[in-house]
Amino acid sequence: MTTEGRLLGDRYRLSQPIGRGRGGFIWLAQDQHVHRTVAAKPVALPKGGTATDTQLEVAVQRARDAARLKHQCAVTVYDVLVESDGIWLIMEYVPSRTMADFLAGHGKLSAQDTVVLGAQLAAALSAAAELGITHRAVEPANVLLADDGGVQVTDFGIGALHHDPAFRAPEVIAGGAATSAADVFSLGATLYFALHGVTPFGPLGTDPGSDLGGNAQPDTATPADTATLLSRLLGDMLATNPPQRPSMSGCWGALTAIAEGRQPSPRPAPPQPQPPSNGAESAAATPAAPQQVTPPVAATPPAQSHPTAPIPTQPAPPAPAQPMAATSQHAPGWHQPMPPAGFNGMNGINTASTDHPGNVAQPATPLSQNRAAIRVLLVIAVLAAAMVGILFTEFLLV
Numbered sequence: 001m002t003t004e005g006r007l008l009g010d011r012y013r014l015s016q017p018i019g020r021g022r023g024g025f026i027w028l029a030q031d032q033h034v035h036r037t038v039a040a041k042p043v044a045l046p047k048g049g050t051a052t053d054t055q056l057e058v059a060v061q062r063a064r065d066a067a068r069l070k071h072q073c074a075v076t077v078y079d080v081l082v083e084s085d086g087i088w089l090i091m092e093y094v095p096s097r098t099m100a101d102f103l104a105g106h107g108k109l110s111a112q113d114t115v116v117l118g119a120q121l122a123a124a125l126s127a128a129a130e131l132g133i134t135h136r137a138v139e140p141a142n143v144l145l146a147d148d149g150g151v152q153v154t155d156f157g158i159g160a161l162h163h164d165p166a167f168r169a170p171e172v173i174a175g176g177a178a179t180s181a182a183d184v185f186s187l188g189a190t191l192y193f194a195l196h197g198v199t200p201f202g203p204l205g206t207d208p209g210s211d212l213g214g215n216a217q218p219d220t221a222t223p224a225d226t227a228t229l230l231s232r233l234l235g236d237m238l239a240t241n242p243p244q245r246p247s248m249s250g251c252w253g254a255l256t257a258i259a260e261g262r263q264p265s266p267r268p269a270p271p272q273p274q275p276p277s278n279g280a281e282s283a284a285a286t287p288a289a290p291q292q293v294t295p296p297v298a299a300t301p302p303a304q305s306h307p308t309a310p311i312p313t314q315p316a317p318p319a320p321a322q323p324m325a326a327t328s329q330h331a332p333g334w335h336q337p338m339p340p341a342g343f344n345g346m347n348g349i350n351t352a353s354t355d356h357p358g359n360v361a362q363p364a365t366p367l368s369q370n371r372a373a374i375r376v377l378l379v380i381a382v383l384a385a386a387m388v389g390i391l392f393t394e395f396l397l398v
């Protein structure tokens with residue numbers, strides 16, 4: 001029985017319940033060693049209430065993996081305890097409510113709020129992916145909307161047993177492994193839910209999803225707006241075939257671009273098989289392939305069966321740049337800070353770069369200026385030679 005005053009791991013004194021999760025109450029607690037306020041959360045056991053030793057070991061290992069992640073948009077895990085009544089996580093205390101609760105109370109988010117929220121979630125999930133950490137249960141119940149306006153992903157690695165099927169990737173529903181690509185799908189489903197108020201493929205994640213990307217019809221006559229760009233991106237993220245989904249860092253770049261009123265860069269063509277070279281062995285020996293960092297959207301064929309959103313082969317004209325604060329209509333009671341400008345720290349993406357279609361017209365380069373100067377000099381040299389020739393001929397005639 002968990003009660004006020006209980007000491008967990010000889011270190012964390014429970015003070016009062018602050019929320020209820022699937023594993024029981026989340027407690028406010030005091031870390032007696034460093035005098036810090038923390039949140040203590042019992043990890044939910046598999047349905048039925050008991051876990052095998054293997055399941056417990058896996059849960060502890062995943063929680064320890066999650067503790068390696070430090071990101072302002074991810075709830076920090078400080079400690080993992082195995083107590084007589086199960087596994088406890090000691091986490092950063094974030095006065096908040098879940099996104100699921102918020103949406104239940106306030107309904108849908110605007111497209112602008114959804115991309116701002118999504119960019120922050122994708123930033124945290126991208127940092128996790130770079131560390132080889134898969135979330136496994138991205139869904140609105142595992143997103144905390146902090147009272148101070150921040151957004152944080154929680155329950156890294158530990159929510160898989162209870163992941164709502166409405167947000168699960170099809171390959172995971174089919175029994176496959178949860179990968180970063182599955183997190184991309186789940187993030188897409190979470191943002192879709194925030195935008196439309198319904199899940200893209202029904203409560204079991206198996207409906208055809210006929211309305212997916214319904215407002216994503218490309219309109220080449222006018223600049224694409226936030227809702228259109230977001231819906232196109234969600235169509236990509238919700239692709240049935242995992243390789244057709246953008247990487248998490250690509251999602252981060254694209255969401256940031258859309259949030260800032262810019263056109264996301266087109267996704268490059270899939271890598272072609274390379275002939276073996278001397279460096280092939282060393283490349284193959286690299287333990288973790290780096291994440292694709294180029295923002296996605298467009299230039300790839302539509303996903304196989306789930307999404308129906310047509311994906312244009314030509315990038316749409318750029319959206320007019322507009323300050324986010326001026327366009328964002330925040331839902332009541334929660335406001336989000338802007339994503340850090342440029343996002344160019346952690347994994348090298350500089351989304352403030354100018355490689356989008358709006359900036360393709362380049363001024364004359366020094367090389368082209370040099371070529372023009374050489375041409376002028378040549379013409380002058382030819383004219384001078386002709387003049388010398390004429391003068392010389394006249395001199396001979398005289």
Ligand SMILES: Nc1ncnc2c1ncn2[C@@H]1O[C@H](COP(=O)(O)OP(=O)(O)OP(=O)(O)O)[C@@H](O)[C@H]1O
Binds near residue numbers: 041093159
């Ligand atoms: N680190 C935290 N700091 C403060 N409050 C938290 C923290 N984590 C969760 N809460 C609060 O506890 C409540 C339940 O959150 P939780 O994430 O446990 O929900 P859940 O996903 O439904 O449960 P579970 O993950 O066990 O399935 C929410 O009101 C949330 O704001």
